[in-house]
Amino acid sequence: MNRRSLFKLIGAVAGSAVMYQAMTELGHAGESGYTGPVELKGDPKGATVLILGAGMAGMSAALELRNAGYKVQVLEYNDRPGGRNWSLHGGDTYTELGGFTQHVQFSEGLYLNPGPWRMPYHHRALLDYCKRLKVALEPFTQVNYAAYMHSSKAFAGKPQRYREVQADFNGHVAELLAKATNQSHLDRTVSREDREVLLDAMRAWGALDKNYEYKKGFLTSERRGWVSDPGGGTTSQPTPSDPVALHDLMQSMLWRAIAAGHVYEFQSTIFQPVGGMGMIGKAFGRELGDLIRYNAKVTDIKQDERGVTVAYRDAKAGGPVKTAQAQYCICTIPASILSQIPMTVGAPMKSAIDALYYDSAVKVGLQFKRRFWEQDESIYGGISFTDMPNALIGYPNTRFFDDGPGVLLGAYTFGANSFQYAAMSPEERIKKTVEYGTQIHPQYPAEFQHGVAVAWHRVPWTLGCAGHWTEELRARHFDNLCAFDGRIVLAGEHASRLPAWQEGALLSSLDAVRRLHQRVMAG
Amino acid sequence: MKPRIKALSAMVAPVALAAALIGVVRAQEIYAGGYRQQTGEDLYRGLCQGCHMPDAKGAAGAGAYPALADNVRLVAGIYPITVVLNGQRAMPSFGEELSDEQIANVINYVRTHFGNRYKDAVSPAAVKAARR
Numbered sequence: 001m002n003r004r005s006l007f008k009l010i011g012a013v014a015g016s017a018v019m020y021q022a023m024t025e026l027g028h029a030g031e032s033g034y035t036g037p038v039e040l041k042g043d044p045k046g047a048t049v050l051i052l053g054a055g056m057a058g059m060s061a062a063l064e065l066r067n068a069g070y071k072v073q074v075l076e077y078n079d080r081p082g083g084r085n086w087s088l089h090g091g092d093t094y095t096e097l098g099g100f101t102q103h104v105q106f107s108e109g110l111y112l113n114p115g116p117w118r119m120p121y122h123h124r125a126l127l128d129y130c131k132r133l134k135v136a137l138e139p140f141t142q143v144n145y146a147a148y149m150h151s152s153k154a155f156a157g158k159p160q161r162y163r164e165v166q167a168d169f170n171g172h173v174a175e176l177l178a179k180a181t182n183q184s185h186l187d188r189t190v191s192r193e194d195r196e197v198l199l200d201a202m203r204a205w206g207a208l209d210k211n212y213e214y215k216k217g218f219l220t221s222e223r224r225g226w227v228s229d230p231g232g233g234t235t236s237q238p239t240p241s242d243p244v245a246l247h248d249l250m251q252s253m254l255w256r257a258i259a260a261g262h263v264y265e266f267q268s269t270i271f272q273p274v275g276g277m278g279m280i281g282k283a284f285g286r287e288l289g290d291l292i293r294y295n296a297k298v299t300d301i302k303q304d305e306r307g308v309t310v311a312y313r314d315a316k317a318g319g320p321v322k323t324a325q326a327q328y329c330i331c332t333i334p335a336s337i338l339s340q341i342p343m344t345v346g347a348p349m350k351s352a353i354d355a356l357y358y359d360s361a362v363k364v365g366l367q368f369k370r371r372f373w374e375q376d377e378s379i380y381g382g383i384s385f386t387d388m389p390n391a392l393i394g395y396p397n398t399r400f401f402d403d404g405p406g407v408l409l410g411a412y413t414f415g416a417n418s419f420q421y422a423a424m425s426p427e428e429r430i431k432k433t434v435e436y437g438t439q440i441h442p443q444y445p446a447e448f449q450h451g452v453a454v455a456w457h458r459v460p461w462t463l464g465c466a467g468h469w470t471e472e473l474r475a476r477h478f479d480n481l482c483a484f485d486g487r488i489v490l491a492g493e494h495a496s497r498l499p500a501w502q503e504g505a506l507l508s509s510l511d512a513v514r515r516l517h518q519r520v521m522a523g
Numbered sequence: 524m525k526p527r528i529k530a531l532s533a534m535v536a537p538v539a540l541a542a543a544l545i546g547v548v549r550a551q552e553i554y555a556g557g558y559r560q561q562t563g564e565d566l567y568r569g570l571c572q573g574c575h576m577p578d579a580k581g582a583a584g585a586g587a588y589p590a591l592a593d594n595v596r597l598v599a600g601i602y603p604i605t606v607v608l609n610g611q612r613a614m615p616s617f618g619e620e621l622s623d624e625q626i627a628n629v630i631n632y633v634r635t636h637f638g639n640r641y642k643d644a645v646s647p648a649a650v651k652a653a654r655r
Contacts, residue, residue, distance in 0.1 A: 077585045097574075097582035297585055315585070336613040337586035357615045360573075416557050416620060422573035457574050460584020463613045 034125035034503075037132070038510045040068035040517045047071070047520045050310055050324050052301075053332035054292050055083025056502045057491040057509035059284035060129065061330045062291055064513050073324055074288065075296040077315050077461045081288070082281020083332075084115035084462065085502060088365070088452055089276070096458035102426050105367070105450045109399070110407040111276040112365030114454035115465070116502050117394070117409075118142065119271040120264070123503035125510065126280075130273065133283035140270040140397050143261035144382020147395070150440050151387045154252030155244075159384065159440050164244065165254045167207065167223035171214030172246040174206020182212070216242050257385040265501070272397060280502075293324075298333065301343040303486045328520075330512055332492040332505075334358065335481075336463040345485040352477035356494060358464020360418035362455045364390070364411040364433040368447040371396075371406040376443065389417040390436040405449060410437050422455035429453035467494030482508070489516060558620060563632025566625055571633070574614075579637035586613065592637035600645035603630045604653045618654060623647035 049065050051058045054076035066072045076083075088094060090106040106112070118140045119126050130137055145166070148159035180186055181195050181202070190198060202208060207219045214220060217240055227239040249255065260266060273279040285292065299321065300311035308329040311321050331338065335356040343350070373379040373395050381397035394409030410433040413421055421429050430451040438444040456465035469478070482495050491509040498504030560566045568577075574588045575581055581590035596602055607626050610616030617626070627647045634641040 097584055097588065098576045099582075333585075339612040340586045354612050357610050357613055360615070419573055420558070420569050423568065423570055455573065458582075460582075461586075463574075463586050463588070464615075468615065 033507060034128065034510075037128065038064050038513060040064065040513070042517075042521045044069050044517070044520050047328070048073075048307075048326035049328045049330060049516065050075070050308055050326035051330045051332065052298055052310065053083060053492070054078075054081045054285070054288075054294075055281070055332055055492070056085055056126075056284075056505040057332040057493070057495075057512075058083070058330070059281070059288060059292075060125075060506050061332075061491060061509045061513050062288050063284065064510070065516075066288070066291065068517065071326075072291055073326065074292040075298060075310065075312055075324060076292055076294050077297050079294045079316075080281070081285025081292060082278055084465075085277055085281040086115050087111040087113050087276030087278030088454070094452070094454070095460075096426070096455065097460050098458060100426050100458070102452050104452050106365070106407055106452075107367065107405045109275075110367060110396075110405065111278075112363060112407060112409065112452055112454070113272075113277040114363050114456075114459075116277055116500075117272060118266075119273075119502070120267070121269045121271070122264070123501065125506040126503045127271065129284075129506065130271075130280060133280070133287060135279050135283050136274040137271040138274050138398055140272040141381035142266045142268070142270055142383060144379060144395070146377070146379050147382045148379075148384035148386075148393075148440055149254040149257050150384060151252055151254055152439065153387065154248070154254060157439060159386075160244075160252075160254060161225065162257075162384075164224040164241070165249070166258055167220065168214075168244045168249050169255045169258060171206040171208065171220060171223070171243060172249060174202040174208055175212060175214045176246075178202040178206075178208060178212035214243060216240050253387070260385070274398065298341055301329070301331065301341060301345075301488070303329070303344050303488055305486075308487050327487065328516055329488045330509070330516065331488055331490050332509070334462050334464075334492065335467055335494050337461065338490075343488075345488060348480035349483070349485040349488075349490070352481035353490075355473055355477050356467045356469070356481075358456070358462060359466055359468045359500075360414060360422060360455075360457050361465035362411060362413045362418045362421040362429065362453065363409060364421075364429055364451055364453040365407050366410040366430070366433065366437070366451040367405050367407045367449045368444075369405055369449060370447060371402060372443040372447055373408065373441065374400065374406075377441075384440060386436070386440060388436040388439065389413060389421070390433050391417065393437060393440065410434070410451065411453075418455070419457070421453075422457045424455075426453045426455075429455065466500035469494075469499055482511075484515065484519070558625065561625060561628065563628040563630070566621075566629040567632055570617075571629065579633065588613075591633050592639070594639060597634050597639055597641060600630065600634065600641070600643065600649065601653065603633070604645060604650055608650070608653055609655075623650040623654075626650045 048071045051062050051074045054074050058074055059081060062072045062074050088104045089111045090104055092104040093101060095101040145163035147162050149162055149165045150159040178199055181198055203212060206214055207223045208214055209219060220243055221240040224241055227241045230236060230238040295315045296312040297315040298310055298312045302309045307325055307327045310324050313319060313321055335353045336358040339354045379395055380400050381395050384393045390411035391413045396406055396408060430453050434444055434448050456462060481490055489512045491512040493499055493501060493504040496504030496508040558570060560569045575591050579590060579592040581588040606614060608618035624647045627645050627650050631644045
């Protein structure tokens with residue numbers, strides 16, 4: 001390994017700053033601009049706003065505009081508030097496109113979040129709404145040092161603990177860098193005084209011994225864990241563990257998963273609502289009450305110089321077309337659906353809507369008789385990663401040590417795996433997910449009870465999980481998507497630079513509300 | 524611009540393992556996965572029916588997926604080629620994920636099944652020529 005490829009490796013795995021810069025350029029990171037509840041000063045004199053969609057964007061807009069004195073009405077396709085903010089509990093029924101119906105059998109208090117499941121500490125708008133709406137939060141664990149990194153092609157398919165992979169990776173890289181430093185290979189890039197500090201840093205970071213070597217012993221076992229832990233009294237002698245050799249570690253590719261936890265959105269502290277992500281949508285729904293009309297399928301959106309007229313029908317019963325009117329419209333319907341609804345907007349907004357297809361994602365929740373991952377393997381929350389099509393296993397971050405059944409996230413996939421998952425029936429998705437998971441947790445077959453599988457391309461009201469932006473699409477369409485077209489403005493995660501995140505939906509909505517209010521106040 | 528995006532993707536790739544960050548990288552770049560199916564039928568069953576449904580009759584909710592069964596729009600092979608390669612509104616593009624052969628195979632399968640009887644097969648060369 002030469003110096004350049006070494007730095008590249010460090011950059012790729014350890015360098016969150018590098019990662020962050022790359023991601024910012026692609027529009028995926030960046031701090032929330034939220035500084036507190038939106039202030040809408042002045043009397044809108046009964047101005048009316050029709051909001052389409054009762055997800056995070058639509059309901060936050062409704063709440064703020066109502067509080068500012070607007071007359072607000074919300075139309076929602078589903079029979080519940082929340083949109084993609086959604087939890088499936090026992091007793092729920094979910095029918096996906098194609099008529100495949102699942103009756104969720106989870107035990108009391110257990111759930112799957114088919115959509116969002118984590119809330120980073122810097123998603124300030126989302127956290128502030130939870131505070132205002134009194135939604136109780138608890139910690140979500142992203143990185144769990146006891147969780148597994150699994151490759152079907154490495155270590156004979158035996159899962160490795162994250163702490164082992166990370167300790168060995170850091171240790172080997174630190175040793176290599178220390179050697180390069182000592183051998184003066186870094187003379188041109190690192191000053192003499194920095195070299196001394198660098199050596200100290202590598203020793204501390206990588207758990208190297210006095211010779212700057214990463215070797216089996218107390219130091220390294222205090223990072224990667226012991227074969228038998230230090231104890232008390234007569235049985236106290238610990239047995240150190242063997243680090244994995246550099247070659248095996250590199251070729252296993254398990255190091256790839258280390259970087260995941262370095263990402264801004266996945267850094268501690270992360271939260272989840274107690275009782276499921278859907279608690280936020282429910283709280284918004286309670287707050288807005290009968291301002292929301294449920295089961296309303298929008299079929300046409302028209303505007304002229306005086307206002308906006310939206311045609312809709314009962315989503316379940318069909319029946320006659322009804323209309324709703326207002327002076328302004330905030331439309332949060334996903335672009336994938338909106339592109340199919342006739343709409344009087346100009347070519348720039350229409351082209352932007354038409355340009356955005358939605359990504360594929362699949363989540364599978366599995367209920368087991370007991371929490372064997374805790375009882376047998378000491379895994380309390382967090383995520384295991386695998387190269388199998390289920391991609392990861394997410395352990396419940398709540399109700400630790402519970403005797404009863406537990407639900408874990410057995411699969412969370414994107415891309416090609418996800419499209420192929422979506423092409424299966426729900427039963428087949430669950431069956432496959434159990435098969436994959438058995439390779440990591442052999443307890444699966446004996447403990448499995450039932451599951452539920454949500455493929456976002458089969459969700460009747462989104463046709464995918466989130467808008468698929470590329471750098472090129474953003475350059476061409478993003479401003480046009482967000483700009484007012486007459487009396488209509490769009491909002492939602494797709495109208496944000498935090499795609500797929502609830503924070504993006506909220507910030508986009510608050511921005512739309514601010515602009516709408518400015519117009520109304522300007523007369 | 525293209526090469527730069529590629530380089531970034533390679534660097535960011537591990538992130539998608541945990542990805543709520545879809546769109547940075549599609550997961551098939553990480554997992555050996557991708558689409559291994561080669562025949563038109565296998566590709567339809569393994570991919571297309573996710574949205575267009577096992578009977579190719581599409582489905583409708585708040586929005587709809589069009590039926591491919593008995594679809595007169597399939598009369599000219601170039602139309603499905605263009606849609607599969609580039610996407611169209613809610614339909615994702617698959618030009619990067621599928622080979623010319625795979626795209627030709629699945630289009631030929633759909634154009635000769637589900638009530639469609641178009642005799643003129645599309646060729647991988649036609650798919651290749653339609654790539655932009």
